[in-house]
Amino acid sequence: LSGRAGTDQFTAIPVSSLQGAIFTLVALAAILGSGLLPWRPWPAELWQRVRPRIAGPAIPLFYFTGFYFLVRMYQAGGGHYPLRIFNYALVALGTACALGAALRAQAVADRSAYFGEVLPMAAGFSLIALGLGTPLGVAAAIATLATAAMLAAVLPLLGDSELSAPVLLGLLVSAGLPPSALFATRLLDLQAGLEANEVMGYLSLGGAAAWIVGVAAAARAVRLPAGSGSERPAGAVAGVGGVVLAVGGVGAGLLQAVIAVPAAAAVVSFPASALTGIPFETAAASGSWPAVAVGGVVALALVATGLAGWRSALPAGEVAPPPALLAPGWARLPERLRAGLASLTLPPELQVTGWARIDAAMARGSVWLWVALLLLLSWLVLGR
Secondary structure (H helix, E strand, O other): OHHHHOOOOHHHOOHHHOOHHHHHHHHHHHHHHHOOOOOOOHHHHHHHHOOHHHHHHHOHHHHOHHHHHHHHHHHHOOOOOOOHHHHHHHHHHHHHHHHHHHHHHOOOOOHHHHHHOHHHHHHHHHHHHHHHOOHHHHHHHHHHHHHHHHHHHHHHHHOOOOOOHHHHHHHHHHOOOOOOHHHHHHHHHHHHHHHHOHHHHHHHHHHHHHHHHHHHHHHHHOOOOOOOOOOOOOHHHHHHHHHHHHOHHHHHHHHHHHHHHHHHHOOOOOOOOOOOOOOOOEEEOOEEEOHHHHHHHHHHHHHHHHHHHHHHHOOOOOOOOOOOOOOOHHHHHHHHHHHHHHHOOOOHHHOOOOHHHHHHHHHHOOHHHHHHHHHHHHHHHHOO
16 A cells, blocks of 8 residues: 555555555454454453453553554545445444354353453444444444443453452443443444445344343353453452443543544544534434433433342352353354364375474474564565
8 A cells, every 4th residue: 555655644645546455455454453253353362361450451452453454444545445345344244243242252151251252242343333434433433442442441450250249340331231331332333334324224233133142141141150260359449340330421422522533533524413522412314312311311220120130139159150042053163164174185296395294393493483584574575
């Protein structure tokens, strides 16, 4: 892209330079880098492999890079992608990511694995809104990403070593229930999809289904054990979660006004009537609707009912984890695909060397091998 445009500044790149082949390469890098896949991505794996208080700050360092380039491609393309098919493909992929994360979350064996699926589910909703290509969609996607970053910071502080008020708070916030910020941003994501066009609206309904399954997964996680990577709440710092829950809806409105709307206006054509950005009302094509009020009306009854049901429904002593709500058969599909690919062999006349031996040698090799490869790649790239 820089070679065709003569510059690497997104604001100065000519629209004609962003062709379909270049956008495809950028989109593939963004999808793989941020783990925007229907199966279990690397953020969920990292959340379980290391302590949550390490994974929480570590994941966002690279997790949002893919979204950054997808947003910048709007700026390089003059407010739109090279082909409309790219928007439909990203929205469909976002729906698949959200559904996949929700289905995995409702079938996990412990709460730690459930919390590991929160960020992939939020990424699916962000990709749905970002792929729409509308001002409301881009602004909603940026607000959803900011909320996901907040979740990555807050959830490790709440801990999940035992079922307690902070843990229930984390489950309530992560499920996108009112009046959390995630609830407000998901409403924006789905409304932006319904207002884009008929096809986008139908694809966005898959996000609504993922939201419902995710709420059921959070309810099931109440009865699950803590998991191997569980930690105790961070003392008084766990009160941050209470603040997030109490002012989540208002915070989402401020987030929308201060960050999302200006950022979206920098990359897409942004009419003044598309989104007001004020905390208490969002003006869209279907009219004005109070985002915070929608969550506030339901919040008291929802929290009171949930707390009353929690104290009366939890049995004493150890109980077996509840069964999964759904048992999808695709859970082992990636392993089966990898096994099938590994079983493929080339004809003898095409076998030039033993690729398995090279792979094993590189895995067992010294770090200097990778240093040498890095220097070689740097020379090849910079030398040109």
